[in-house]
Amino acid sequence: xxxxxxxxxxxxxxxxxxxxxxxxxxxxxxxxxxxxxxxxxxxxxxxxxxxxxxxxxxxxxxxxxxxxxxxxxxxxxxxxxxxxxxxxxxxxxxxxxxxxxxxxxxxxxxxxxxxxxxxxxxxxxxxxxxxxxxxxxxxxxxxxxxxxxxxxxxxxxxxxxxxxxxxxxxxxxxxxxxxxxxxxxxxxxxxxxxxxxxxxxxxxxxxxxxxxxxxxxxxxxxxxxxxxxxxxxxxxxxxxxxxxxxxxxxxxxxxxxxxxxxxxxxxxxxxxxxxxxxxx
Amino acid sequence: xxxxxxxxxxxxxxxxxxxxxxxxxxxxxxxxxxxxxxxxxxxxxxxxxxxxxxxxxxxxxxxxxxxxxxxxxxxxxxxxxxxxxxxxxxxxxxxxxxxxxxxxxxxxxxxxxxxxxxxxxxxxxxxxxxxxxxxxxxxxxxxxxxxxxxxxxxxxxxxxxxxxxxxxxxxxxxxxxxxxxxxxxxxxxxxxxxxxxxxxxxxxxxxxxxxxxxxxxxxxxxxxxxxxxxxxxxxxxxxxxxxxxxxxxxxxxxxxxxxxxxxxxxxxxxxxxxxxx
Numbered sequence: 001x002x003x004x005x006x007x008x009x010x011x012x013x014x015x016x017x018x019x020x021x022x023x024x025x026x027x028x029x030x031x032x033x034x035x036x037x038x039x040x041x042x043x044x045x046x047x048x049x050x051x052x053x054x055x056x057x058x059x060x061x062x063x064x065x066x067x068x069x070x071x072x073x074x075x076x077x078x079x080x081x082x083x084x085x086x087x088x089x090x091x092x093x094x095x096x097x098x099x100x101x102x103x104x105x106x107x108x109x110x111x112x113x114x115x116x117x118x119x120x121x122x123x124x125x126x127x128x129x130x131x132x133x134x135x136x137x138x139x140x141x142x143x144x145x146x147x148x149x150x151x152x153x154x155x156x157x158x159x160x161x162x163x164x165x166x167x168x169x170x171x172x173x174x175x176x177x178x179x180x181x182x183x184x185x186x187x188x189x190x191x192x193x194x195x196x197x198x199x200x201x202x203x204x205x206x207x208x209x210x211x212x213x214x215x216x217x218x219x220x221x222x223x224x225x226x227x228x229x230x231x232x233x234x235x236x237x238x239x240x241x242x243x244x245x246x247x248x249x250x251x252x253x254x255x256x257x258x259x260x261x262x263x264x265x266x267x268x269x270x271x272x273x274x275x276x277x278x279x280x
Numbered sequence: 281x282x283x284x285x286x287x288x289x290x291x292x293x294x295x296x297x298x299x300x301x302x303x304x305x306x307x308x309x310x311x312x313x314x315x316x317x318x319x320x321x322x323x324x325x326x327x328x329x330x331x332x333x334x335x336x337x338x339x340x341x342x343x344x345x346x347x348x349x350x351x352x353x354x355x356x357x358x359x360x361x362x363x364x365x366x367x368x369x370x371x372x373x374x375x376x377x378x379x380x381x382x383x384x385x386x387x388x389x390x391x392x393x394x395x396x397x398x399x400x401x402x403x404x405x406x407x408x409x410x411x412x413x414x415x416x417x418x419x420x421x422x423x424x425x426x427x428x429x430x431x432x433x434x435x436x437x438x439x440x441x442x443x444x445x446x447x448x449x450x451x452x453x454x455x456x457x458x459x460x461x462x463x464x465x466x467x468x469x470x471x472x473x474x475x476x477x478x479x480x481x482x483x484x485x486x487x488x489x490x491x492x493x494x495x496x497x498x499x500x501x502x503x504x505x506x507x508x509x510x511x512x513x514x515x516x517x518x519x520x521x522x523x524x525x526x527x528x529x530x531x532x533x534x535x536x537x538x539x540x541x542x543x544x545x546x547x548x549x550x551x552x553x554x555x556x557x
Contacts, residue, residue, distance in 0.1 A: 063457055064456075065453050065456055065457065084456075084457065084459055085459045087458070087459065089457075091453075091454070091457045093450050093453065093454075095450050097448070097450035097451055097453075097454055099451070099468075099469070099472065101472050101475075101548075110454075110458070110468065111458050113468075114458050114460050114464055114468065115458070
């Protein structure tokens with residue numbers, strides 16, 4: 001992507017008036033309704049909301065894994081389909097989705113292999129990526145020999161393989177335990193600061209969204225709509241590289257958690273834990 | 281990032297009695313041999329001490345005698361039946377894999393092939409063998425090979441088709457996100473996913489191919505082959521010799537089974553380890 005730095009558009013993702021209707025036997029389901037959203041280059045944006053609010057669907061539209069019923073999705077000034085064909089983004093899902101018959105290294109190499117990267121360049125890039133996610137010594141293991149957190153790190157390394165300017169992540173830490181999850185979040189902050197990629201991150205955890213994001217997009221269900229977009233004001237630690245474990249205990253962090261929680265519940269202050277959304 | 285997450289290692293899946301792996305291996309080999317020897321001992325005892333007559337049940341010793349005496353003819357018969365089975369297995373497997381690939385790719389093809397395969401699966405070999413033998417003449421092995429191919433086709437087709445349908449949605453999404461071509465998806469995802477299913481299908485087919493080729497020989501066609509020799513020997517009251525050919529048939533079936541099992545192990549260096557045992 002180095003050649004594109006000079007002419008890089010300032011907007012990574014542009015979503016305009018998007019609707020998505022799924023046709024089911026029980027009738028049409030409005031998954032998304034009049035969605036407008038833009039993500040700047042290098043920005044970290046989380047999509048949060050209860051189950052069924054269409055946050056994953058929205059991410060899949062950006063990835064061109066599904067097509068919108070109406071409206072347009074633009075990625076770096078191209079149509080979503082063109083962006084997919086040009087490999088403008090890297091992607092990670094809730095399940096790591098590793099190929100069980102391939103070693104860790106061979107799994108990370110999959111996108112490079114598919115896009116014809118020469119074998120020597122491939123293995124050096126894979127070594128670099130495994131170093132980045134701290135799995136260098138596990139290169140020759142198979143996925144079923146790794147813990148869930150390690151598998152997810154392999155999936156993230158794979159998503160980063162081609163140095164995308166945009167990273168799409170659909171609840172990548174959703175299946176991990178709390179300890180591993182916080183560790184992975186810190187790692188993701190570091191990695192995204194290192195790569196400078198824009199990130200669209202789907203989650204249902206409020207602290208996770210607050211800790212990671214520059215802006216949090218709060219969505220409401222049936223039909224899926226954007227209820228609020230909250231910029232994260234985290235004081236001196238707002239720069240992504242400066243976000244460390246200490247941030248989790250600061251006042252600004254809690255204020256932002258509260259702001260997101262209240263937005264999720266339609267603006268009214270919430271006395272106790274939010275329902276339908278994880279507050280951990 | 282420091283790799284603090286622990287890797288699951290150490291012994292797992294050891295038996296309930298906590299045998300060492302070495303003891304377990306020894307037992308796994310020794311136990312069936314012991315059973316075999318005991319059965320042979322009882323058999324020999326029944327014949328030589330209790331005095332069961334020789335035409336009812338020839339003694340193991342006499343069967344071994346016949347086996348050695350007729351070895352050249354047994355070997356020739358094994359070769360004929362073996363080649364028929366092998367040709368049938370190879371042709372049946374190739375057809376099974378190709379048709380399954382087509383059926384997995386096009387739904388219409390799947391729906392057209394379903395009733396045909398169901399029909400093939402229930403055709404009794406005994407019904408088809410005389411027909412094919414007279415169709416292709418008394419000196420052609422083609423009928424027997426065709427029967428073996430038909431018997432092999434069904435399990436390979438069914439297993440392969442199932443294998444082609446095992447790809448996970450997350451893997452398909454990934455392939456789409458990578459803008460992989462259909463050929464790349466086939467090579468990177470679909471075939472490796474289906475591989476264990478295809479190999480299992482071939483292993484099941486290997487025994488069926490031998491049995492079918494052998495049974496087909498009972499119903500005419502050229503002389504030679506284990507099935508033909510068994511019926512000839514039995515018809516001329518050479519019971520011990522018939523049994524010697526039966527032993528050869530078992531050996532042939534085992535060879536086919538073990539070779540395909542070996543192929544399965546060889547082509548799958550990393551089968552997901554069994555969690556329970």
